[in-house]
Amino acid sequence: EAQVTQNPRYLITVTGKKLTVTCSQNMNHEYMSWYRQDPGLGLRQIYYSMNVEVTDKGDVPEGYKVSRKEKRNFPLILESPSPNQTSLYFCASSLSGGEKLFFGSGTQLSVL
Amino acid sequence: AQKITQTQPGMFVQEKEAVTLDCTYDTSDPSYGLFWYKQPSSGEMIFLIYQGSYDQQNATEGRYSLNFQKARKSANLVISASQLGDSAMYFCAMRDQKYNFNKFYFGSGTKLNVKP
Numbered sequence: 721e722a723q724v725t726q727n728p729r730y731l732i733t734v735t736g737k738k739l740t741v742t743c744s745q746n747m748n749h750e751y752m753s754w755y756r757q758d759p760g761l762g763l764r765q766i767y768y769s770m771n772v773e774v775t776d777k778g779d780v781p782e783g784y785k786v787s788r789k790e791k792r793n794f795p796l797i798l799e800s801p802s803p804n805q806t807s808l809y810f811c812a813s814s815l816s817g818g819e820k821l822f823f824g825s826g827t828q829l830s831v832l
Numbered sequence: 833a834q835k836i837t838q839t840q841p842g843m844f845v846q847e848k849e850a851v852t853l854d855c856t857y858d859t860s861d862p863s864y865g866l867f868w869y870k871q872p873s874s875g876e877m878i879f880l881i882y883q884g885s886y887d888q889q890n891a892t893e894g895r896y897s898l899n900f901q902k903a904r905k906s907a908n909l910v911i912s913a914s915q916l917g918d919s920a921m922y923f924c925a926m927r928d929q930k931y932n933f934n935k936f937y938f939g940s941g942t943k944l945n946v947k948p
Contacts, residue, residue: 751934753934753936755936755938760841760940761940762836762838762923762938762939762940762941763923763925763936763938764938765935765936765937768934768935770932770934776931776934778935779935779937808875810877812877816933817927817932817933817934818865818927818933820867820879820882821867821877821879821936822879823869823876823877825875825876826875826876826877
């Protein structure tokens, strides 16, 4: 089944403790991206990747890192999480930058 | 400036009636794409419909249609014959030519409640 898999689904952590949210797609998509969803703000793009080893900042990249060492994987790294990063996070992929996005099921992150 | 504006935070519609969800966008690029996504209470994001800026006709997908008014920069979603399962959050989104279509912009969403 074609899908974007995010893990974990829920995560509670404390300020400053490094964490990684994994994202993997099995559709051979070139484009992958991360979003955070906050009430009243919709989804905002954090980072995107056009292909292996090619990444760029979205609109809210501060406090986040990404890497794209393999085509299928695009992890989101919070090196020193803070409470203002408490949010619902989505990974998404598409065949290329212009195509419709396929979303993962989301990761609800709480930073205490 | 907001790239995507959804001015209706919440809406109610009677089952079996049609409903229009508003979306306006802001871009100076001639080439862009507009998307609508549905987010049920379970949280997943479901693609509904796509309209390209050069498409001559309004996009339709089953009960969903996109009322594309280029001069007004609006891309309203029309849901015909609403069903209880249409109760969800709806997001309008755009990607444009700037940044080679790699940036996606989402609106703040409209929460639709369908009443039996």
